[in-house]
Amino acid sequence: MELRHLRAYVAVAEERHFGRAAERLHIAQPPLSQMIRALEGELGVTLLERTTRRVELTTAGTAYLERARSILHTVDDAADEARLVASGSIGRLTLGCVGSVTYSLLPRVARALSELSPGLEISFRGEMLVPDQVAALHAGEIDLALLRTPLSDPDLVVRVLRRDALVAAVPTGHRLAGRRRLEVRDLRDTDLIMHAGRGGSVMFGRVAALCQDAGFTPRVRHEVVETSTLVTLVAAGLGIAVVPEPVTALALAGVRYLPLRGAGRVELAVARARSRTEPHVLQAAAAIVSLAQGPDVMQDLRVPERHLQQPISGRPRRPTVSSRA
Known part of the structure; x- marks a missing residue:
């Protein structure tokens, strides 16, 4: 028959x-x-x-x-x-995000993916440190990660999206809060609040290196996992934090964000396990790349692999994202 x-x-x-x-x-x-x-x-x-x-x-x-x-x-x-x-129109997608993305870019990513593939079941895990994201990618617990580099893992495909400036989150009552800008050396002899370093946090390593380059060892008063908790402790007057500029979306009373001269920038990237080549995963990654490059580039997302092949190298093109993310 x-x-x-x-x-x-x-x-x-x-x-x-x-x-x-x-x-x-x-x-x-x-x-x-x-x-x-x-x-x-x-x-x-x-x-x-x-x-x-x-x-x-x-x-x-x-x-x-x-x-x-x-x-x-x-x-x-x-x-x-x-x-x-x-x-790639249907499937299940779990996206892991570092804290600064959770409060800024994530809403736009969620909206863009929902419009691109209404049949896609999307879930998010926010406030993840980079080591936790890498482990979750390898374990299949998340499909894509929005994370901070540097990242050296041959089993991951990584595409740098943009480079965010570092700023200082300062309690409004702090002696440095009245400045128009700070330099890294101004953080000497101040209490710092940092992302947890024992788990290999990228931000902890970056801030510690900046302090060492400025000739002093950071005086860390608190280490936290969640960016929201970090800013809350700054608002409580417990110390200063060095954070990516998108964190300024967390406009809490008691916190003033100041430019931090000489701190440079940190990269934001999208990553997936090299073995994950399902159409909906590749298409979602391509959509995120296009979104980071500007709101008018959300086109031709059916050939996403070309967006994901580029390694972390050289200076990435500065994005044209108009809002903080």
């Missing part, structure tokens, strides 16, 4: 006429009659009662029609689903 036999039978049963059914299927009537006879012969039952003017269904034919329709609908639905999966 073949699907074409089922389709032939459903057409004849619904039209109650071999000629009309043959026209509907775009085939000649003799082959259609042969398929129906072959189907009845394989089943060992009579499905249709034929007269010179009309075709009637037997009791067995009526029951078989409902089952045949159900089978064909299931087959068609499976084909449609396969096409949607192949196009």
